[in-house]
Amino acid sequence: xxxxxxxxxxxxxxxxxxxxxxxxxxxxxENILVTFTAKAIxxxxxxxxxxxxxxxxxxxxxxxxxxxRMLRLPCTVDTMRVNVTYDNGVLTVSMPKGxxxxxxxxxxxxxxxxxxxTRGHSGRAG
Numbered sequence: 001x002x003x004x005x006x007x008x009x010x011x012x013x014x015x016x017x018x019x020x021x022x023x024x025x026x027x028x029x030e031n032i033l034v035t036f037t038a039k040a041i042x043x044x045x046x047x048x049x050x051x052x053x054x055x056x057x058x059x060x061x062x063x064x065x066x067x068x069r070m071l072r073l074p075c076t077v078d079t080m081r082v083n084v085t086y087d088n089g090v091l092t093v094s095m096p097k098g099x100x101x102x103x104x105x106x107x108x109x110x111x112x113x114x115x116x117x118t119r120g121h122s123g124r125a126g
Contacts, residue, residue: 005047005065005066005067005068006068006069007022007023007024007043007067007068007069008022008023009021009022009023009043009069009071010022011071011073013074016096016097017094017095017096017097018073018074018075018077018094018095018097019092019093019094019095020041020071020091020092020093020095021090021091021092022043022069022090022091022092022093023089023090024043024045024047024067024086024089024090024091025047025089026047026048026064026089027045027046027047027048027067027086027089027091028045028046028048028110029086029108029109029110029111030107030108030109030110031045031046032044032045032084032086032091032107032108033045033105033106033107033108034082034084034091034093034105034106034108035103035104035105035106036077036079036082036101036102036103036104036105036106037101037103038101038103039072039073039076039101040070040071040072040073041070041071041073041093041095042068042069042070042071043067043068043069043070043071043091044066044067044068045066045067046065046066046067047064047065047066047067048064073095073101075097076097076098076099076100076101077095077096077097077098077101078095078096078097078098078099078101079095079098079101079102079103079104080102080104081096081098082094082095082096082104082106084106084108086108091108
């Protein structure tokens, strides 16, 4: 069974929006799935990296494998107007506050970044 890596998040209230930042190093944008339920956001992905087959690991602070995190939101958001970006290993989800949450799945799309950076985007234009 694969170990699930818990995703550290920062959630802030920016007035009209809730903004979630999630550290997901090694994830490919097209493997990131953001799901909204009636009262929560769920983040899923797979992290890639190098395996230390012939090395003694001295410190490992993030794992390789599946990422998963469910977080209850403090208020309802308009899931049809959510904006999701992924850049430099950080997923950012901007969620406009709303009256009713519609269940929705968002798959991040891979974009070409400068100098080979891995970037992704899905949702409304910022």
